[in-house]
Structures are given as structure tokens and as C-alpha cells.
Amino acid sequence: MKVVIIGGGHAAGQIISSLLMDEDFNGTITLIGEETWLPYQRPPLSKQFLTGEMTIEQVTLHPAEFYETNGVEMKLGCRVNAIDRTARTVSLENGETIAYDKLALTTGTRVRRLSLPGADLDGIHYVRTIDGTETLRNNFAPDKSLCVVGGGYIGLEVAAAAATSGMKVTVMEMDERVMNRVVAPQVSAFYEKMHRSHDVEIRTNVAVTGFTGQDGLMAITCQDGSSFETSLCVVGVGVIPNSELAEDCGLKCDNGITVDQFAQSEDPDIVAAGDCTNHPNAIFGTRIRLESVQNAVDQAKAAALSIMGKPAVYCAVPWFWSNQFDTKLQIVGLSQGYDQTILRGNPNDGAFSVFYLKEGILIAVDAINSGREYMMGRKWIADHVRPDPERIVDTTISVKELI
Amino acid sequence: MAIVTYTQQDGTSKDVTVKIGQSVKDGAVNNLIPGIFxxxxxxxxxxxxxxxxxxxxxxxxxxxxxAEKDILEFAEDVRENSRLSCQINISEDLDGLIVYVPDEQ
Structure with a gap:
């Protein structure tokens, strides 16, 4: 069996590991990746990689010898032009055609680029790849100013990394609070306060309208007419799934490549995994697209099993994390659509958690320096528990006894 | 370089060479040790x-x-000698280390 994988991120790395560990697998694997790097972990890019605490070698999932020893063909720095599902081939930009028996799409996402005036000036950066992040890091210098457009996870993590590196950081968020899309107001307030205590300026309700400069960025203009002078800017305003290759070959896509609970697309010979997929989640009773390592890894395992003809349902409680300064935010579940929150602990103590309920059922927990609540949350959410708010707020009750 | 032995619950084991500075987890994933992700x-x-x-x-x-303790406390079948292998960095002192892989993560 000849397996071809398009896209060289975390999900791709996991499909390779899973296939190689499967006793029944005796085929060949070819990976085609647009980036020139071996599959690597993206989460550290906006954290330890940016501060210089982690090297490329440390973010790389497996060293080159791993692929050599196991006979995995790595075609890096290659773009795929098209997939021919009838001939079961993929054609590369360099003219090459590669045949497959099973194809895995792990194409991930790309950053949403601003289309505002001046948005292509030098000095405006995005954090998604090693190359982009390295260029940004090379522009870091103590006392230099950095403006971050977008107060989501990436924006705030970059702000924390830059402030830790001694830079003067300003975050501009168009909403009324940071991380508005993903966390409750208490959590946003905690993070705004924490950033301010590290001399990061947080400006909310600010809409950026453009960038000015001659050879490079000099200032950012805002809707209220104000202008902010800076030569360095990071934009973190979300990502877009790379589903064009799938769409172009007629596969169903809807905010990502549509797959079933086995990571299987409509085509029996094509699976997909990671940020690029739209998949069903039985715990939440809905289709979702996730941008997370957990999903990349767990769905990749399911994709490998589908390739091997032994499908197993992928259904997991999603989890995420964000490290900013010395604070660890761990999120489990999906809070969208919550109608009640319960606060456990006191944000002023630097450790607390927020329980999100929908019609009385626990759907998510945000744990700030509270690993216990996070770990129990994973079990509770899968079990659809109905927490008693009076017990949750009582910190004299141990986490294990809460429900 | 240090040799780390990963033993599964069924008794099978594999000796792996891990670079100094890498973690016990790195040694496992780079050598396809089942059960450590x-x-x-x-x-x-x-x-x-x-x-x-x-x-x-x-x-x-x-x-x-x-932080590791908080997470570990809720892992499956935790024992006195439980650790998260990503938090153990290999030094020359750990040459010969033997770890056991749990049945479930």
C-alpha cells in the first residue's frame, strides 16, 4: 500500500508514527510538505520559540534520522497542484506526479491576512510558521516597541513573549475585551490585568484601519483617527482552513474538509485530519472544526486506522492550553453557547477556574494555574455532568469530591 | 547520550539511545515506543x-x-513512582534509566 500525505504539520507526523507502529502496515509513506521544515509543533512558536528558550531542533517532532530509518520519503518545500481522484494521483508544482492507494490530507490552516491599506509593508508579521516567527524574532530588541493587532491567544502569547524579552508592547483589540471569542469576561479581565502588570498596554475597542510608512511600517492608524507609531507589528486575527485542494477535486468542504467520525472523507481512499477538517463530535452533538494539537493528534490516529481498514470512532473532549508569563491557562471542552458560568477560586490569588454550563450541563472548564480542575473537567464533560453551583464555588471541597 | 529502557506492561522492553538534554518523552516518540504520546x-x-x-x-x-503533580494526580493508575516523561530531561546521571509504560494514558 502506498500512502501519500499532503501537508507536513503535527497531524502528518502523528499519521506517520501511527502507521509505523501498526504491526499490519507494510506499505510506503510519502509526505509532501510546502514548508521546508520537518513536521514540527506549532504551539511553542508564539511562546518559548519566540523567546529563544526553544530551538528548531526542540520544536521538531522527529529528527531527520527517524524518517530515514523508517523509510519515509519526505518531499519538503513542495506544493501540490491538484489531486486526481480517478487516477489516484497527485500532481506537484514541480511537474512530478505521485500515485497513491491511500491519501491523507493534513493541510492545516493559514493565517488570515489583513487586507487594509499598507498591510503588506515590511515590519508587519504573522506567527504561524517557523520561517515567519524567526523573522519576527530577529526583529526583537529590548526597549523596541511592538504593536500586536488582535487580542486572542496568539496575540497575547506574542505580547507576553515580547514583554519578557524587554520590549514595549501594545495590544490592539477591536472587541471590548481580549479573548472575547473563547473565554468568559472574568478570564478576559484577569488576563488584561496580568498583561498590564507586566507593562503591556492593552487597548480594547480599537479598530485598526491601516498601516503607513515608506520603506517599512512607521505607524498604525485607527478608526477613531488616532495613529500609533511603531516599526514592528504582529497580526493575530485568526486562520483559514486550507481546503482548496480538496474542494478542487470535488470533495465536500464546509469551513474545512468534511470528514466523518473516522476521519474519512467522502472518497474511501482519502482521509483528513487536524485543523483543516470539519468533523462530527458526539459529545457536543455537532460538527466542529478545531485548531488544536489535541485534535491534530487524536484525529490523525483515527485517520491512520481508517487507512489500515480498521476504523475506530474519534470522539474526544477537546483541550487547549496557553502560556502567558508565568500563568498557565488550560481549557477543556467547548464553551460556545454557554448560558451560565461558575467561578471557583479567586482571580486575585492567581489561580482559579471557570465552569461553563449549558442548560445545567458542564460543557467547558477554563483552569488558570489549576491543573486539578482541568484534569477532572475532561472526565466530567465527557460524562455530561450537572454540577451543583454551590459545591463548585466551595474551595474547601476537594476537586475530586466536587461532583 | 544515555541509554533508557522502556518496558511495557506485558514485559517487552526496548533500549533506546537518548541525547543529553532531550526528555524521556522525546526518546520514546523518536523511537516509536507505544503508549507514550x-x-x-x-x-x-x-x-x-x-x-x-x-x-x-x-x-x-x-x-x-x-504543575506536574496537579496533572499527574488525575492520570490513570497513578503510583508513588509516577512521573510525566516530558518533564524528565536526560543527563549523564540518568544513563541506564528504566521506565515502565502504563497500560493507559
């Missing part, structure tokens, strides 16, 4: 790299840190 890449956020340390090595490896 390390999904979060060593951020102490996922508990998918839980191992038991051989009794003779417990002292040399040392205890878990606070």
Missing part, C-alpha cells in the same frame, strides 16, 4: 506521557514539580 510537546498540559520510574532510579530522577 506527549501530545502537548512538554508543556505539562496533557498527561499523555505518564511513566513509572524503576524503584532504583526514583531518587536520581527526583520528584515532580507542582
Amino acid at each position: 506527549g501530545e502537548c510537546g512538554g508543556a505539562c498540559a496533557c498527561a499523555t506521557c505518564h511513566v513509572y520510574i524503576n524503584d532504583q532510579w526514583v531518587e536520581k530522577v527526583g520528584p515532580a514539580g507542582d
